[in-house]
Amino acid sequence: MTFPNFDLTTIAGESTTLSEVSDRVTMVVNVASKCGFTPQYEALQELQNTYQKRGFTVLGFPCNLFMMQEPGGAEQIVEFCSATYGVDFPLFEKTHVNGRAQHPLYAELVKTPDASGKAGRVKWNFEKFVIGPDGDVHRFRSRTAPDDPAIIALIEEGVNAKLEVA
Template sequence: MTILDQPIARLDGTPTTLGEITGGRPALLVNVASKCGLTPQYAGLEALHEELADAGFTVVGLPCNQFLGQEPGSSEEIQEFCSASYGVTFPMTEKIEVNGEDRHPVYAELVKVPDEEGEAGDVQWNFEKFLVDGTGTVVARFRPGVEPGDPRLQDAVRALVSSAS
C-alpha cells in the first residue's frame, strides 16, 4: 500500500484516496493554513498548478490546524477563503493532522523522507511541500520557507513532469 491508497476525504467531506485526487499524476502535497504568514504561498501554488495541470501535474492542499491554530475555519470557510483570496482551483482535502499521535497515515509516511539537508521527521510548519511521483513515491521534500517559485522546487517539479510524460 502506498500513500496514494490511503483513505482521505476531500474538503467537502467526500471520501476518496490521495490516488483518486491526484489521478495517479505527479503532485506537490502541501499542508496549508489560511491565517499564517506563509499563506501568500497559495498564489504561487495556484500558479504552478495552472501552469502544469495540462502536463499531468497537480498541487494538493492538505489543511492543518496544528501550528498555532492557523487553520481554524470549517471546510466551507477554508474553501471560500482560498477561492476568494487566491483563486485556488487545485484539490484540497479535509483538515488533517501532520504531526503527533493523530498524524494522518499519509503524513506518517511523508515525514520519513529527508529534506535537502538530509533531515527527516516532523513537519516544521505550514506550507511544507512533498513532491511525489504518480506511484506515490516521494521525490523531494521542501521545508516551509521554500516558496513555490524557488528554482530548486521549480526544477524538481519540471524534471518530474517531463520524466512522467
Template sequence: MTNTSLYEIEIGALKGGSADLGQYAGQAVLVVNVASKCGLTPQYNGLERLQERYAAKGFTVLGVPCNQFLGQEPGSAEEIAEFCSATYGVTFPLTEKVEVNGEGRHTLYDGLVGFADAEGHSGDIRWNFEKFLIGRDGKVVARFSPQTEPEAAEIVTAIEAQLAA
C-alpha cells in the first residue's frame, strides 16, 4: 500500500453493499483478518475494547473474515455477523469474507503483505488475527503477528501515536 491509500480500495461489507473504506479517511484503522473457530478468536474481546476506547478519537478496527486457515471461518455472512455480535459484542465494521493469501488474495491484502513487522516478517499472512495499523493518511504504519494481543503495549502505543499525529 505504498502508492495506494486504504481508502481507495473497494471491498464489500459483511452484510452486503460496499464497506466504503473512504469513510475512514483521516482515521487510524487496525485491519485484522478474523475467524470464528480459531484458538485466537478470543482476541475479538481486545479488539472490541480498542474500538470502544478509541473510536471517538478517530480510530476503528476493521475485521476481515477469512477462511484460508484450516477452514476456521466457514460460516455465511449472516452466521459470522451473529457470532461476532452475540458472542463478543462486536460493534466494529466487518468486511465480506476474502482470501488474504494466494492467487485469490484480495487487493486490500496485496497492499498490506509487503509491510514488515517488528521481527522483519513480510509477505503472506501467517494466520488468523494478523494485524495492520493504517495511519490517518491511509498508509501502513505497523504490522503485528497473530499472537500479539490487541491490547499489547506495542499496539496501544502505535494507535495512540497515530491518534496524536
C-alpha cells in the first residue's frame, strides 16, 4: 500500500510534501510544549539521532487543540524545542488533528486503529503514527513512550527492510 501524499508547511513557512520522506520510516507526532507528555521530546530526539542515517525520521506537528498546551508562535516553539530538548527533527506549522479544520494528513491517519482496535479522533498530545516505507501505518496513543519496544521493533523492521531492498 502506498500512503497518500500530502502538502505540508514547515514551521518556517516553507511548502513541502510528505513525498519528501516517503522512502523512510516516519513517525508523525502531534506535539505541545506545555503538556505532561512534553518530556517525550527527549526520546523522540534520541530516536532521530539513532535511526536517521538508517532511513527514519520524526515529524513533529505542534497542536494547540488540547487545553491550549501549545500557545506559542513558530519562533517560540522552535526556541523551546531546540533549547530544552535539542530537537532537530522537522517541525511543521500548528496543525489541527481533529475537527472541521483537520489537516488531510490527520484525516487519513486517524483511520488507523490503535492496539486495542480503536480508530478515530486523536485523544491527546503526543499520539504517534509510525508509517513504513510500504505505507503501512501503526498507531500509538500518548501514554506509549516513543522508545517503547513495539515502536522500536517497527522502526528496526522498516529500516532493515529498506536496507535489504537497496
